[in-house]
Amino acid sequence: MISIEHLQKGFKGREVLRAVTFSVKKGEVFGFLGPNGAGKTTTMRCLLGLLRPDGGTATVFGEDLARSDGLRRKVGVLLENDGLSDRLTARDNLDYHARLYGVQERERRIEEILEFIGLSDRQNSLVGTYSTGMRRKLGIGRSILHTPEVLFLDEPTSGLDPEAQRMVRDLILELSREEEMTVFINSHNLDEVQRVCSSVGILHDGRLRAFDRIERLREDGGGRVRIVLTDPPSAEEALRTLTAMPGIGPADRDGEEVTVHLEGTGVPAIVRTLVEKGCAIEEVVQERRSLEEIYLSVVRQAEGSA
Numbered sequence: 410m411i412s413i414e415h416l417q418k419g420f421k422g423r424e425v426l427r428a429v430t431f432s433v434k435k436g437e438v439f440g441f442l443g444p445n446g447a448g449k450t451t452t453m454r455c456l457l458g459l460l461r462p463d464g465g466t467a468t469v470f471g472e473d474l475a476r477s478d479g480l481r482r483k484v485g486v487l488l489e490n491d492g493l494s495d496r497l498t499a500r501d502n503l504d505y506h507a508r509l510y511g512v513q514e515r516e517r518r519i520e521e522i523l524e525f526i527g528l529s530d531r532q533n534s535l536v537g538t539y540s541t542g543m544r545r546k547l548g549i550g551r552s553i554l555h556t557p558e559v560l561f562l563d564e565p566t567s568g569l570d571p572e573a574q575r576m577v578r579d580l581i582l583e584l585s586r587e588e589e590m591t592v593f594i595n596s597h598n599l600d601e602v603q604r605v606c607s608s609v610g611i612l613h614d615g616r617l618r619a620f621d622r623i624e625r626l627r628e629d630g631g632g633r634v635r636i637v638l639t640d641p642p643s644a645e646e647a648l649r650t651l652t653a654m655p656g657i658g659p660a661d662r663d664g665e666e667v668t669v670h671l672e673g674t675g676v677p678a679i680v681r682t683l684v685e686k687g688c689a690i691e692e693v694v695q696e697r698r699s700l701e702e703i704y705l706s707v708v709r710q711a712e713g714s715a
């Protein structure tokens with residue numbers, strides 16, 4: 410659905426994107442992460458056809474949006490400038506955009522959107538009187554009026570209070586589940602990304618440093634595994650065995666529990682080795698890393714290698 414290959418872009422001779430490559434499948438909610446100035450918005454603008462790449466390609470539906478007016482109608486966008494007018498009511502804002510996009514059955518669709526974003530009862534208020542959260546919801550409503558297949562959101566929850574963040578998050582989840590929309594989100598909010606996205610990319614200094622499904626990243630490398638044995642002597646034996654095993658980092662014992670850090674080996678190998686040694690295992694729990702741990706480790710590693 411979204412494909413970026415060897416994308417390069419610079420401004421005034423300064424390279425901002427350095428051969429970035431990744432793709433997002435239909436129906437996925439993709440979170441694009443990275444420190445300030447990493448190049449996330451630049452990537453999104455290249456995909457939207459608002460910036461011309463210096464090299465490589467950035468396509469949606471296999472096409473360059475800069476050259477395809479027809480396809481642009483299948484794409485929804487909410488950028489920092491939300492395109493809403495303070496001096497119009499919410500309903501009139503939606504009506505204006507619905508006409509612009511040639512939305513069919515305009516009145517019905519506007520009602521549907523107002524209901525979906527929970528602003529039916531404030532539809533006749535001027536947008537200038539809206540709170541930041543209400544305005545953001547209206548911005549999302551505006552971006553999905555024409556029922557796009559792909560939605561691009563740049564920092565959808567920045568500056569919102571926790572309750573408004575949750576409302577926007579729920580809207581995104583509903584769009585993905587009920588409308589099967591593909592969503593591309595630029596965000597600094599790791600908690601939000603962990604909750605709504607199925608896959609992530611981490612950009613640092615114009616290079617893609619990590620890219621995978623969140624669940625895979627959370628299980629990969631450096632994961633902690635907690636093994637509960639039937640009694641402390643078994644745990645002592647398990648600790649001795651695991652400490653001698655290759656691919657295991659620091660290991661520790663507390664009563665009948667042993668905790669190890671995986672450094673190259675996996676849970677099946679641990680269980681096999683312990684069973685061969687005759688250790689009676691009660692429970693094995695793989696503690697997964699949070700997205701924040703993953704992000705910080707990727708960024709620190711990138712900074713170390715820069």
Ligand SMILES: Nc1ncnc2c1ncn2[C@@H]1O[C@H](COP(=O)(O)OP(=O)(O)OP(=O)(O)O)[C@@H](O)[C@H]1O
Nearest residue numbers: 420421425443444445446447448449450451452595
């Ligand atoms: N039109 C432009 N002219 C000159 N430099 C630009 C332009 N647009 C972006 N840049 C520079 O490109 C770099 C990447 O910017 P970009 O906005 O893509 O980063 P970002 O990852 O979205 O950052 P943030 O998280 O702060 O929004 C920054 O150094 C920025 O100053």
